[in-house]
Amino acid sequence: MSLNNIGILGMGVMGSNLAYNLANNGERVSIYTRSIEKLKNIVKNDKSHLIVSFTSLEDFIFSLKKPRHILLMLPSGITIDFLIKDLLKFLTIGDVIIDGGNSFFKDTQIRSQKLLKKGIFFIGVGISGGEEGALNGPAMMIGGDKKVCYLLEPLFQKISAKYNKEPCAEYLGTDGAGHYVKMVHNGIEYSDMQLISEVYFLLKKFLKLDNKKISNLFSEWNQGELKSYLIDITSKILLKKNKKGKYILDLIEDCAFNKGTGLWASQNALELHAPLSLITESVFFRYLSTLKSQRMLASTLLTGPINNFIFKKENFLQFIEHIRKALYLGKILSYAQGFSQLKFASKKYQWDFQYVKIAKIFRAGCIIQADLLNKIVKAYTENNKIINLLLTSEFQEIVNEYQKSLRYIVVTGLKYGIPMPVFSAALSYYDSYRSEKLPANLIQAQRDYFGAHTYSRIDKEGIFHTNWVKK
Numbered sequence: 001m002s003l004n005n006i007g008i009l010g011m012g013v014m015g016s017n018l019a020y021n022l023a024n025n026g027e028r029v030s031i032y033t034r035s036i037e038k039l040k041n042i043v044k045n046d047k048s049h050l051i052v053s054f055t056s057l058e059d060f061i062f063s064l065k066k067p068r069h070i071l072l073m074l075p076s077g078i079t080i081d082f083l084i085k086d087l088l089k090f091l092t093i094g095d096v097i098i099d100g101g102n103s104f105f106k107d108t109q110i111r112s113q114k115l116l117k118k119g120i121f122f123i124g125v126g127i128s129g130g131e132e133g134a135l136n137g138p139a140m141m142i143g144g145d146k147k148v149c150y151l152l153e154p155l156f157q158k159i160s161a162k163y164n165k166e167p168c169a170e171y172l173g174t175d176g177a178g179h180y181v182k183m184v185h186n187g188i189e190y191s192d193m194q195l196i197s198e199v200y201f202l203l204k205k206f207l208k209l210d211n212k213k214i215s216n217l218f219s220e221w222n223q224g225e226l227k228s229y230l231i232d233i234t235s236k237i238l239l240k241k242n243k244k245g246k247y248i249l250d251l252i253e254d255c256a257f258n259k260g261t262g263l264w265a266s267q268n269a270l271e272l273h274a275p276l277s278l279i280t281e282s283v284f285f286r287y288l289s290t291l292k293s294q295r296m297l298a299s300t301l302l303t304g305p306i307n308n309f310i311f312k313k314e315n316f317l318q319f320i321e322h323i324r325k326a327l328y329l330g331k332i333l334s335y336a337q338g339f340s341q342l343k344f345a346s347k348k349y350q351w352d353f354q355y356v357k358i359a360k361i362f363r364a365g366c367i368i369q370a371d372l373l374n375k376i377v378k379a380y381t382e383n384n385k386i387i388n389l390l391l392t393s394e395f396q397e398i399v400n401e402y403q404k405s406l407r408y409i410v411v412t413g414l415k416y417g418i419p420m421p422v423f424s425a426a427l428s429y430y431d432s433y434r435s436e437k438l439p440a441n442l443i444q445a446q447r448d449y450f451g452a453h454t455y456s457r458i459d460k461e462g463i464f465h466t467n468w469v470k471k
Helices: 013-024 036-044 057-062 078-087 105-116 130-136 146-159 177-206 211-221 229-237 261-272 277-289 292-301 313-349 355-361 372-382 396-415 421-433 440-451
Strands: 006-009 029-032 051-054 069-072 096-099 121-128 139-143 169-173
Touching: 006 013, 006 057, 013 029, 013 036, 013 051, 013 130, 013 146, 029 036, 029 057, 036 051, 051 057, 057 078, 069 078, 078 096, 078 105, 096 105, 096 146, 105 121, 105 177, 121 130, 121 146, 121 177, 139 146, 139 177, 139 355, 146 169, 169 177, 169 355, 177 211, 177 229, 177 261, 177 277, 177 313, 177 396, 177 421, 211 229, 211 313, 261 277, 261 313, 277 313, 277 421, 313 355, 313 372, 313 396, 313 421, 355 372, 396 421
Parallel strands: 006 029, 006 069, 029 051, 069 096, 096 121, 139 169
Antiparallel strands: 121 139
């Protein structure tokens, strides 16, 4: 029996679809999972006949060419460590373990260092695109030993999504770089989804539009500068009905959950001292949404403004355009914060990120793919050392114009009691970032008053402390 090029361990939706993807691209694939029934179904549905299943971990490993390449498609956490322990019984020096799940980048760094001492390479690959992307071409963010990753890169590029025939799979940096970029990708995804949901709520609750009209708006917006995967699927979600003719969206409980990547992005931003307010507020909103029983009680006890506003037709159309512009600017600010965090991380972890590569990866196959990324690609092609995307020629004019719409939408939401946490955070970030002066001087004075933390001054150099109590 001829040996296979790669093995996949973990046959959930992502693992099985990646196996099909590899096989459809002419690669012989070994697969292993504990469920014999699942293995049979996968092999049965493999039209290429290039997928070979194994019920023994040892047989699975010995079916692979040396150096062996084993792709783990498992949930993040200690399960991966237990599995690595089992794999080490059969692996030899030079073999490669690839973690394609949503692992925390620091766990990837630790595993990489530990396994390298045993002569085994550990590669972290962020994979985005969900089950459809895994089958037809995901975005892939590769991190680990440079030489090993460059050997694997052609295989990943072969099965990845393509944007104008350009593969959306790139080597980004050592150890946890791939998983780090995937973490930030997911953070941007959180804020993007939240911005869209706030627009949906504004259209439905404030303007009282039905699902079909809202869907039509999103479809229209998806033909212009807002064109993106999330805008597209939102227009489709709004129209889906069940057998009784009821909109499924209206039957879904308003509690949003998470798997932790947004939390990790926010926690790491705090460690890096990087402002990540849009993404962090998106995480907080999900937490707040799950307090359903408390919200139901609060709705009967706490009051707010009454929505009795009526638009004239011409004002209505202007307001819709304000919403569109505010949403586009919100997305720009979200990407700006995300790429700013990548810049902080690149310096901290010595990854030397090439941001144009990251932006190109995001253009197809992943959840945050959007036409907006072409502007980001152009900006970083011209200068990899951009301080902040808001300061570039690609965005400066748009931001200065669309901030008026963002301001108008936020004020309207606040006035009529429509919750808009991420739009509000976006405006606060924008106004803070563009302010030459901030009230941080008072904060420093307070810190010095109660804790003698000292302060610097604008009129002379040095570190100062004031005895605030002494008259």
